[in-house]
Amino acid sequence: MNALETRELGKRYRQRWALSEAGIVVPAGAKAALVGPNGSGxxxxxxxxxxxLTPTTGRVEIFGRPLEMAAVAFVAQDKPLYRRWSVADLLRFGAATNPGWDRAAAESLLSGHDIGPRERVDRLSGGQRTLVALALAVGKRxxxxxxxxxxxxxDPxxxxxxxTVVRELEATVLLSSHILADLADVCDHLILLGAGRVRLCGSFADLLSGHPAADLEDLVLHYLRNPEAVR
Incomplete structure (x- = not known):
């Protein structure tokens, strides 16, 4: 079964389409890398x-059902955590706002990385804040x-x-990053966007099969440098 599927998905801001006719499929259990240049959508x-966001066109399905926000855990780039709260405060907030909250899973992730419940968010490193955000996503199940x-x-x-935490997540993951080397070590599926459209979508193995590209980075650069190329 597919964990995520979009059909003719598009978003328009006034006269400009930020995303157009996007059709993607991510199988259940996959770790999908979403890549593309700035402004690609x-x-x-x-x-x-x-x-x-509400789409202008098309639809999103999660495991064959219309999208429900409860089915998705989103970790934003700026990780908007309440910085004057403690880690324990955030976990209590997660429990109060998610009916299916898994306290043990969230606490296990943090204890495995020496992040105590009394630590205040504004005193954590960038990596630790990211792990706290991931713990909240894990707890949401x-x-x-x-x-x-x-x-x-x-830092590296x-x-x-x-x-390492992302690799061990049991959920299906959609991960956006510019660091292709890190993605190649963890992800097994690729979605490549360019100019608001899907250029590639599929498993690494299938996309690299029969292609002269030696690895993920070569494959992505080939299609970005050759917009007319068709898979």
Missing amino acids: KSTLLNLVSGL ADLVVLDEPLAEL LARTEVM
Whole structure:
């Protein structure tokens, strides 16, 4: 079964289409990398899939059902956590706002990375704040976890720590990042956007099969440098 499917999905702002006729499929259990240059429509797609934007055209389905925000856990790039709250405060907030809250799963993720419940958010490192945001997503027990540039501004050690957690998530994941090397180590599915349209969508293995590209980075650069190329 597909965890995520969009059909003719589009978003228009006045006369400009930020995303047009986007059809993507992400199988259940996949770790899908969403890549593309700035302005290609990545953030718009993530916000549509998360239910934060209403599409101009098309639809989003999660496991064959119309999109419900409860089915998606969204971690925004700026990780908008209440910075004067403690980690315990955030976990209590997660429990109060999510009927299916899994306290044990959220606390297990944090304890495994030495983040105590009394720590205040504004005293955590960027990597630790990202892990707290991931813990809230895990506690929600959503069918789909959407991550918008979770590696932005993180040092190499923190990136490795965060991506290890992402790799171990049991949920289907849609992950946007410019760091292709990190994506290649964790993800098994690729969605490539360009100029508001889907250029590629499929498993790494299928997309690389019969293609001269040696790896994910070569494949992405080939299609970005050759907009007329058709898979």
